[in-house]
Amino acid sequence: MSDQAPSFEDLYEDAPCGHLILSPDGRLTHANRTVSRWLGYEPADLVGKRLLDILSIGGKVYWETHVRPLLRMQGSVEGIALDFVQREGVVVPAFGSVTVIRNADDVAVEMRLAIFKAVERRQFEQGLVSARKAEAERGRLADESLRTERQNAELREQFIAVLGHDLRNPLAAFAGGLRLLARENLSERAGKLTSMMSGSAARMSELIDNVMDFAKGRLGGGIVLDRNAHAPLGPTLLQVVDELRTTHPDRAIEVELSIDEPVDCDRPRIGQLMSNLLGNALTHGAPDLPIRLTASTTTDILEIAISNGGSQITPAAMEKLFQPFFRGDVRPSQQGLGLGLHIASEIAKAHDGMLTATSSPEDTRFVFTMPLVRG
């Protein structure tokens, strides 16, 4: 055969694909040697069988429900998967194309089916199907856990807000009681004790304010300002300093105020910001070195700076300083929630201002700046 030109018959019989010719009612009238070999039949044995007899169950149903209607409508179908079944029952995955041949009177006379074995392609497709299933499942699980996480976070924050709110009233009663007690004729020891307790109550009140501000921020409320451009800011700042001096009589706080311009700000909030910064300096600063507070205005900016001596803040800690719940290395008894600096920076942002920190071996310095008037 090799010394002769290949005949079309050879091309048909031993083509690299299987050829099947069917009568219009779906019976095989020809099968080439290639497909006969794949399926384990002699070509003659295949003739007369229904195509459905050599298809897998999936192939049969697909042929009946999809391929036949398509062939009737458009005369050909390309690139369909069809699983065949060998004489011994083994499934042969294949894909192929079908064309309906019509005579001059437009009557269908036969169907021609070319098929390719598609073992690897089928494995690939099955892999795709599995991957799609797994992907959908992963996506579903991820969505679910994200949703649960969000719900939990929201619940936690609502819980904090409610708890903070409910703690305020008994704490106010407690502080009021202490104020009444302080007016009584107390012994020196009792006087010191009530003063310490008042300091603790004030500190608790600040913690609650910070926690509630944080929770509100997370719940979408944000920090709401009640600005006033006319009331003086100086007395508010001095009052905060006085309170802290009372509760920390052994610490030196040096104050230098030169607020010459009106500041369009929420004074209690600026007081809270400063109280948080001073509280931070009292906790982390060296006890034997003074804390310095300066507040001044230029023609368009308010600047409040608070510095303290003591050990330098590490670069790693500097990065996280203003994040919520960040706590530096302090004695456990001094640990707060780690919200003070975070809330202070949020108050600064609410005023279109900035809060920055620098730290050297000599001193640690926080600077708050904000525009005097709203932009």
Place this chain on the structure above:
Amino acid sequence: MSATTRNNVRISGSGERAMMFAHGYGCDQNMWRYVVPHFQDRFRIVLFDHVGAGGSDSAAYDAGKYGTLQGYADDVVEIAEELDLRDAVLVGHSVSAMICALGSIKAPGRVGKLVMVGPSPRYIDDADYHGGFSRDQIEELLDFLSMNYQAWAAATAPAIMGNSDRPELGIELVESFCRADPDIAREFARVTFTSDNRADLPKISVPTLILQCSEDIIAPVEVGEYVRDHIAGSQLVRLAATGHCPNISAPDEVVSAMRDFV
């Protein structure tokens, strides 16, 4: 959204009574294109696509609702209500034979007669019941269909569009013909081939015609006879046509049997 938009309802023909056609699994309303012209002169013809098939709105698909055939039957009823059909002839092919039957049970006044083409109330064999498939075969079938939809969606859709030996069908038709949302079609296959509606057959109260093909691998003769035996007063007509889609392969035979019935 209205049911008529959701299900791509098409109305044609004229007549006092309506004849509504429901396509089966695997295709869309074009399945009826060779049957419909024979009834347009005497009936108001209602064609539609199940959600996920043809020109329906796939966005309306809800896995819960369409997790049983009743969800599809509810759509049939909604369409009938929106169009205010009364005493209509409901024609369902393949799985839609049962879907239409469920619709006739839910809305008896809307449906006057039922035509079931190649019906099967259950495809899987059971103790005293021959459905034609074993449970394993159905699993194999669903795997195969799932895979073919993967390939179908990825590779063959453009080929179908660009390929028409019958230009009279028009591009629009070729583009939409037998197109289905692959994910929905996969679920529809599962719902179809794992359905069991044998208990619903005795509830069918309208006159019913069953058209049974020869050599139908999906709905064998025994199944057609089972359906006849469980619907009081129903009649079964055996067609010479082979296969599962006589509405496509032998429309004349289908039309003639239906004419005698309606």
